[in-house]
Amino acid sequence: MATFLGINLFGLFGQLLVGLINGSFYALLSLGLAIIFGLLKIINFAQGAMYMLGAFAAWMALNYFGINYWAALIVVPLVVGFAGVVIERFLLRPIAGEDHLYSLLLTFGIALVLQGLFTQIYGASGQPYSIPDELKGGTKLPFMYLPDYRAWIIVASVLVCGLTWFMIEKTRLGAYLRAGTENPAILQAFGINVPLIVTLTFGFGVGLAGFAGVMAAPVYSVSPDMGSNMLIVVFAIVVIGGMGSIGGAILTGLGMGIIEGLTKYFYPEASTTVIFAVMVIVLLMKPAGLFGKEA
Amino acid sequence: MKMTKTKIAIFVVLGLLAPLVVYPVFLMKVLCFALFACAFNLLLGFTGLLSFGHAAFLGTGGYVTGYLMINTGLTPELGILCGTLAAGVVGAVYGKLAVKREGIYFAMVTLALAQLLFFVYLQAPFTGGEDGLQGVPRGALFGLIDLNDNMNLYYLVYAIFLFGFWLVFRTVHSPFGQILKAIRENEPRAISLGYNVTQYKWVAFVISAALAGLAGSTKTLVFQLASLNDVHWHLSGEVVLMTLLGGMGTIAGPLVGAGVVVTIQNFLSGGELGNYVSIIMGVIFIVCVLLFRNGIVGELQRLIKRNFS
Numbered sequence: 001m002a003t004f005l006g007i008n009l010f011g012l013f014g015q016l017l018v019g020l021i022n023g024s025f026y027a028l029l030s031l032g033l034a035i036i037f038g039l040l041k042i043i044n045f046a047q048g049a050m051y052m053l054g055a056f057a058a059w060m061a062l063n064y065f066g067i068n069y070w071a072a073l074i075v076v077p078l079v080v081g082f083a084g085v086v087i088e089r090f091l092l093r094p095i096a097g098e099d100h101l102y103s104l105l106l107t108f109g110i111a112l113v114l115q116g117l118f119t120q121i122y123g124a125s126g127q128p129y130s131i132p133d134e135l136k137g138g139t140k141l142p143f144m145y146l147p148d149y150r151a152w153i154i155v156a157s158v159l160v161c162g163l164t165w166f167m168i169e170k171t172r173l174g175a176y177l178r179a180g181t182e183n184p185a186i187l188q189a190f191g192i193n194v195p196l197i198v199t200l201t202f203g204f205g206v207g208l209a210g211f212a213g214v215m216a217a218p219v220y221s222v223s224p225d226m227g228s229n230m231l232i233v234v235f236a237i238v239v240i241g242g243m244g245s246i247g248g249a250i251l252t253g254l255g256m257g258i259i260e261g262l263t264k265y266f267y268p269e270a271s272t273t274v275i276f277a278v279m280v281i282v283l284l285m286k287p288a289g290l291f292g293k294e295a
Numbered sequence: 296m297k298m299t300k301t302k303i304a305i306f307v308v309l310g311l312l313a314p315l316v317v318y319p320v321f322l323m324k325v326l327c328f329a330l331f332a333c334a335f336n337l338l339l340g341f342t343g344l345l346s347f348g349h350a351a352f353l354g355t356g357g358y359v360t361g362y363l364m365i366n367t368g369l370t371p372e373l374g375i376l377c378g379t380l381a382a383g384v385v386g387a388v389y390g391k392l393a394v395k396r397e398g399i400y401f402a403m404v405t406l407a408l409a410q411l412l413f414f415v416y417l418q419a420p421f422t423g424g425e426d427g428l429q430g431v432p433r434g435a436l437f438g439l440i441d442l443n444d445n446m447n448l449y450y451l452v453y454a455i456f457l458f459g460f461w462l463v464f465r466t467v468h469s470p471f472g473q474i475l476k477a478i479r480e481n482e483p484r485a486i487s488l489g490y491n492v493t494q495y496k497w498v499a500f501v502i503s504a505a506l507a508g509l510a511g512s513t514k515t516l517v518f519q520l521a522s523l524n525d526v527h528w529h530l531s532g533e534v535v536l537m538t539l540l541g542g543m544g545t546i547a548g549p550l551v552g553a554g555v556v557v558t559i560q561n562f563l564s565g566g567e568l569g570n571y572v573s574i575i576m577g578v579i580f581i582v583c584v585l586l587f588r589n590g591i592v593g594e595l596q597r598l599i600k601r602n603f604s
Contacts, residue, residue: 042399095584095585100399101398103584104345105583105584106585108580109577109578111577112532112576112577112580113577113581116572116576119570120570120571120574228528232528233407233410235406238403273414273415276407276410277411279407280392280411283395284392287395
């Protein structure tokens with residue numbers, strides 16, 4: 001067994017890998033939250049439910065329609081994104097001018113309904129979703145065993161996060177988005193259809209959660225409460241990173257996943273609480289968050 | 296003012312007579328949650344701060360009271376006092392952290408802090424983990440009045456509720472409460488008038504947390520149980536719903552909201568409809584936000600104002 005300074009390297013790298021995978025999901029979810037917050041100035045409490053919906057949609061697609069994992073990876077985010085478009089258009093837009101508190105409560109209500117519905121239909125226990133055949137193998141590295149699917153999660157999430165970052169920071173469409181974040185009224189005056197951009201942004205942010213859900217289906221069991229547990233951690237991560245920057249949301253998500261993984265190895269009792277503890281420290285040292293702008 | 300006094304008198308008498316008609320344990324449950332919602336409303340309705348982690352204080356009160364009653368043989372009044380103080384202390388610490396952020400961030404910070412406490416209680420040796428603290432003795436009030444009699448306990452719970460209700464009422468109608476409302480309406484202006492807004496928010500947070508703890512301690516005594524359900528985020532959401540449904544920023548709203556929500560839960564939890572509780576709660580949230588943001592009491596007040604003045 002490979003050890004270094006009395007540390008079991010297999011165990012350590014194993015937990016680091018788990019941490020990186022969790023971090024990938026944190027990054028995808030907090031990225032979606034940050035994009036939505038940028039333009040709509042609301043926090044989507046249903047983001048966790050959308051992640052759960054993505055996982056269930058993948059499961060249902062496979063079991064009811066025989067749609068395999070790879071097709072689901074494309075179709076499900078579109079479906080979930082469309083659900084987001086409907087929610088924005090018919091539920092959130094009517095209260096757009098009101099206190100942001102109401103949109104928060106509304107999305108919380110949506111989350112409760114979705115979670116309750118799936119619990120009612122499929123029960124609280126998880127549904128299995130098997131890893132696609134192409135990724136069932138693994139690679140034996142000198143210090144650890146790396147299952148292909150886990151490597152794929154990390155590569156795919158970093159890719160999607162990177163593409164999203166590029167789209168927002170470097171393209172014309174992204175420029176509209178950033179302009180809308182700064183001043184929607186002036187953007188509208190330039191002849192840009194701002195309400196359409198707002199709707200599509202919400203759909204895209206929610207679609208990212210749906211994508212994360214499909215990715216998560218083979219590693220975690222598909223269960224109705226998978227989203228709510230995840231979301232609270234992601235909120236803590238959003239507070240740690242601050243929602244000022246897209247890149248910041250991605251980095252904080254991955255970083256917190258790694259910290260969680262390390263804690264799982266060195267002090268497992270604290271692994272569920274470490275991210276919240278980091279949040280407390282950040283609140284004390286830099287209340288606006290690591291990447292946030294000072295208010 | 297005369298009118299209000301009559302109303303209060305009628306209300307108090309109704310509460311005294313209620314257990315003769317309705318099952319007292321159900322009434323006590325309503326009263327505990329109503330007190331919880333009143334405490335929460337002090338923060339949301341009158342200060343404009345949405346805490347999404349108030350279950351942490353209810354649960355802390357419940358656990359501390361339960362632990363002391365089981366292990367030290369404390370009398371119930373002291374057990375409740377200790378639970379309330381413990382919740383106040385947790386509230387003081389959490390409040391210091393939470394008031395550093397505003398609006399949406401405030402909600403996320405309180406939710407995350409409550410989840411932190413949930414995991415601590417899940418693992419801590421004194422909470423009984425998944426089982427919770429079961430069989431908490433009710434004891435005898437001041438060592439004299441046996442609380443195993445539901446009627447005796449009801450009047451204690453009712454007295455506690457009236458005390459909490461009165462405290463919130465007094466706070467809201469004091470100069471301190473006026474400043475809280477000023478913060479809710481226009482925070483920059485309150486700052487420019489020289490008020491230490493952060494300090495005021497913090498004090499409101501601590502009062503609210505302690506009262507939520509009082510509700511939790513009392514609830515533990517009633518059901519002889521303190522469990523993880525009491526610190527779960529679901530309960531934090533429920534108290535938001537009770538307040539929103541009853542009417543944010545109205546004195547009677549939380550009482551009405553708690554009554555409605557507890558009744559719905561009791562009605563559904565019996566059969567296989569249990570899972571619908573979550574769906575129905577979600578739907579009520581959506582309908583309240585879209586159609587009647589003032590809640591039941593708020594809308595009634597508006598109707599009365601429109602038709603009679």
